[in-house]
Amino acid sequence: MARPPDSDSETGIITRTRTQTRRKLARPPRYKVLLHNDDYTTREFVVEILKLVFHRSEPEAVQIMLHVHHNGVGIAGVYSYEVAETKVRTVEAMARARDYPLMLSIEPESAGGSDDAQ
Ligand code: TYC
Numbered sequence: 001m002a003r004p005p006d007s008d009s010e011t012g013i014i015t016r017t018r019t020q021t022r023r024k025l026a027r028p029p030r031y032k033v034l035l036h037n038d039d040y041t042t043r044e045f046v047v048e049i050l051k052l053v054f055h056r057s058e059p060e061a062v063q064i065m066l067h068v069h070h071n072g073v074g075i076a077g078v079y080s081y082e083v084a085e086t087k088v089r090t091v092e093a094m095a096r097a098r099d100y101p102l103m104l105s106i107e108p109e110s111a112g113g114s115d116d117a118q
Contacts, residue, residue, distance in 0.1 A: 031084040033076045035068045036103040
């Protein structure tokens with residue numbers, strides 16, 4: 001027997017990697033805040049909220065806004081669920097105050113799908 005009997009090569013069973021065994025807690029789940037395109041919200045407003053609420057630089061904000069404009073959806077940022085939810089509420093309040101229909105959504109970071117969301 002080349003290895004001890006509890007090794008995965010003997011039992012054929014492995015449920016955790018070494019790194020995961022050593023980590024005290026599971027990594028907390030993270031969530032994407034998605035921005036959705038519409039025909040009425042101005043490009044300037046989207047860039048402003050990306051800078052103010054999602055702490056993006058001007059070039060990053062313009063790039064994300066254009067991605068959403070051309071592809072329909074894009075990632076504003078990735079956060080804990082609570083932070084993601086607060087950012088969505090903050091942006092929705094700012095958009096509604098200006099009568100913009102801007103839509104946002106939250107999805108788990110690990111959620112698959114096409115690369116439409118960057
Ligand atoms: N499509 C909008 C326009 O042409 C701009 C826009 C970009 C709106 C991104 C929403 O999430 C959005 N004015």
